[in-house]
Amino acid sequence: METKLIQTTDPHDERLRGVGEILRRGGLAAIPTETVYGLAANAFDEAAVRGIYRAKGRPSDNPLIVHISAFEQWQALVTEVPDRAKKLASLFWPGPLTMILPKSERIGPVVSGGLSTVAVRLPSHPIARAVIDFAGVPLAAPSANTSGRPSPTRAADVLEDLGGKIDAIVDAGPCSVGVESTVLSLCGSVPRLLRPGGITPEMLRAALGELEIDPAVFEQLQSGEAPASPGMKYKHYAPRAEVVLLKGSFDAFRNYVLSHADEHTLALCFTEEAALLPVKTVTFGSEKDSLSQAQRIFEALREVDRCGANRVYARFPAMDGIGLAVFNRLVRAAAFRIIEL
Numbered sequence: 001m002e003t004k005l006i007q008t009t010d011p012h013d014e015r016l017r018g019v020g021e022i023l024r025r026g027g028l029a030a031i032p033t034e035t036v037y038g039l040a041a042n043a044f045d046e047a048a049v050r051g052i053y054r055a056k057g058r059p060s061d062n063p064l065i066v067h068i069s070a071f072e073q074w075q076a077l078v079t080e081v082p083d084r085a086k087k088l089a090s091l092f093w094p095g096p097l098t099m100i101l102p103k104s105e106r107i108g109p110v111v112s113g114g115l116s117t118v119a120v121r122l123p124s125h126p127i128a129r130a131v132i133d134f135a136g137v138p139l140a141a142p143s144a145n146t147s148g149r150p151s152p153t154r155a156a157d158v159l160e161d162l163g164g165k166i167d168a169i170v171d172a173g174p175c176s177v178g179v180e181s182t183v184l185s186l187c188g189s190v191p192r193l194l195r196p197g198g199i200t201p202e203m204l205r206a207a208l209g210e211l212e213i214d215p216a217v218f219e220q221l222q223s224g225e226a227p228a229s230p231g232m233k234y235k236h237y238a239p240r241a242e243v244v245l246l247k248g249s250f251d252a253f254r255n256y257v258l259s260h261a262d263e264h265t266l267a268l269c270f271t272e273e274a275a276l277l278p279v280k281t282v283t284f285g286s287e288k289d290s291l292s293q294a295q296r297i298f299e300a301l302r303e304v305d306r307c308g309a310n311r312v313y314a315r316f317p318a319m320d321g322i323g324l325a326v327f328n329r330l331v332r333a334a335a336f337r338i339i340e341l
């Protein structure tokens with residue numbers, strides 16, 4: 001199949017109407033959001049949604065996020081919108097927050113991965129919202145990468161993974177947040193953070209007064225343990241090289257790398273450190289600026305692959321604010337290998 005490429009930053013671009021049409025009729029299109037690029041299909045068309053799993057090679061029990069363009073569209077997708085969900089929506093929507101609630105009958109088992117709940121998000125990216133409006137239906141959309149690979153923050157990443165497998169890619173330039181949305185379950189008595197993202201635990205706690213963080217955010221699940229979020233049991237974001245996170249000062253990092261490096265070793269470090277390391281480096285943002293790290297982390301993991309390294313030593317990011325999301329993606333890319341220096 002030929003994948004149509006549409007470059008635009010104008011939400012009124014008439015070609016987006018065509019993308020909406022493709023989606024309404026059961027096609028697949030990759031669209032930009034403020035977090036990462038998403039691979040969209042009509043959430044009410046189970047055959048179209050099956051196409052998403054096929055194109056990505058995604059396990060069928062890993063549910064999808066449903067994207068809406070206006071608050072009112074939420075009601076039809078869930079059994080009820082509780083007060084705390086309304087409060088969070090008024091504070092953080094449109095934006096990088098996904099909320100999980102019991103699903104209505106409008107949501108089929110393919111979208112929900114067989115669960116009784118559904119994840120919903122109202123993105124802030126004007127192109128994403130324009131495409132949802134033109135489609136006239138909510139859009140199911142996971143990140144537009146091949147399953148297991150780093151999420152795409154530029155249209156070129158989507159083309160690399162899914163070119164020839166989907167109908168269209170809308171290119172609006174790089175994503176501003178860089179890591180996927182915060183996923184929050186509102187199904188239990190206490191709100192539970194399942195995946196950290198641009199809306200931070202600090203922000204959620206201030207709004208809700210209480211918040212549990214799922215242990216899978218920090219640690220590997222024991223085999224056989226059922227995850228709160230099915231996505232957490234799969235291998236993620238992993239480059240072909242073996243990644244190891246080194247926890248400690250920059251001096252300790254430098255010494256460790258110096259004594260363990262060979263010609264196939266690469267250091268994944270902060271921008272300001274690259275010139276101070278005598279090995280090949282890929283950088284992921286500035287040490288003091290977690291947002292810059294979020295914006296760079298997936299691109300950096302893709303670059304690691306292009307360099308052909310077989311061992312990567314990575315710096316340990318600060319874990320406050322959006323830094324928790326950076327840590328969460330990096331520790332998964334490292335398959336939870338951490339060395340304390």
Ligand code: TXA
Nearest residue numbers: 035037038063064117118119142143180181229230231
């Ligand atoms: O920022 C984002 O969220 C991007 C953009 C495109 O919106 N989308 C995205 O989707 O990251 P995906 O499919 O790559 O990640 C969705 C995560 C998965 O870990 C999935 O298991 C979890 O959310 N999830 C979805 N529905 C769920 C549900 N009903 N219960 C628990 N976890 C759910």
Ligand code: MG
Nearest residue numbers: 142143151180
């Ligand atoms: Mg994903």
